[in-house]
Amino acid sequence: TGSPGETIAIVGRNGAGKTTLFKLICRLYDPSGGRILIDGVDIRDYDPPELRAQIGGMFQDYVTYQATAAENIGLGSLSALADREAIRSASRQAGSDQLIAGLPQGYDTALGKWFDAGVNLSGGEWQKVALARAFMRDARILLLDEPTSALDAQAEYELFERIHSLTRGRTAVYISHRFSTVRRADRILFLEHGRLVEQGTHEQLMRLNGRYARLFRLQASAYTGEDILPEDVDLDIAPTA
Numbered sequence: 001t002g003s004p005g006e007t008i009a010i011v012g013r014n015g016a017g018k019t020t021l022f023k024l025i026c027r028l029y030d031p032s033g034g035r036i037l038i039d040g041v042d043i044r045d046y047d048p049p050e051l052r053a054q055i056g057g058m059f060q061d062y063v064t065y066q067a068t069a070a071e072n073i074g075l076g077s078l079s080a081l082a083d084r085e086a087i088r089s090a091s092r093q094a095g096s097d098q099l100i101a102g103l104p105q106g107y108d109t110a111l112g113k114w115f116d117a118g119v120n121l122s123g124g125e126w127q128k129v130a131l132a133r134a135f136m137r138d139a140r141i142l143l144l145d146e147p148t149s150a151l152d153a154q155a156e157y158e159l160f161e162r163i164h165s166l167t168r169g170r171t172a173v174y175i176s177h178r179f180s181t182v183r184r185a186d187r188i189l190f191l192e193h194g195r196l197v198e199q200g201t202h203e204q205l206m207r208l209n210g211r212y213a214r215l216f217r218l219q220a221s222a223y224t225g226e227d228i229l230p231e232d233v234d235l236d237i238a239p240t241a
Contacts, residue, residue, distance in 0.1 A: 002171040009185035017194035018175045056139035062130035066112035076136030094131035123150040144174040
């Protein structure tokens, strides 16, 4: 259950079902079992456009449109495609405003290689534009799948400062493999083989000393230089007799 104003981080090993969960929430396909509820209503009872109007999201495989910077952002809300102030606001929220200010024609700069004068952005720059597109929709639920995978540490920190300030009245859910980001969430969900196996705050999960704590220590060891014994990183749980 997610509450307005809450930030939720979803973690787990590759193939745990994190991105699949996001796609189920967006109703890109329906669950084979169980239900997903928004305001107590099964999402299958919503008209798809009505449901998706409540959700702003960015997936790992976000689209890079061969269009202007303004159009790339504005496509997040077709009804506001020509609303330049809304586009600028979304850009500020995502931290892409300074990037766009440095382009030859600002928001009117063509992005991509299809145009003679088009500007081809780096991976991190495209990611900021895609994030701005997600912020275009004044949605109650914000889903971000690895939103900082191509950003440097400073840009990542600044982005999540903005996300926390923007969650008033919204539920923000993000997937990340960077525990420096994950630990700041109000609640952390650990998925394994499509199931929720642990949840709580960072402090609660570290005290639990389970799967999350082991992965956290493993990642932290790359910075601290501490040795992690093999048994400390083995997350496979042997069947009980």
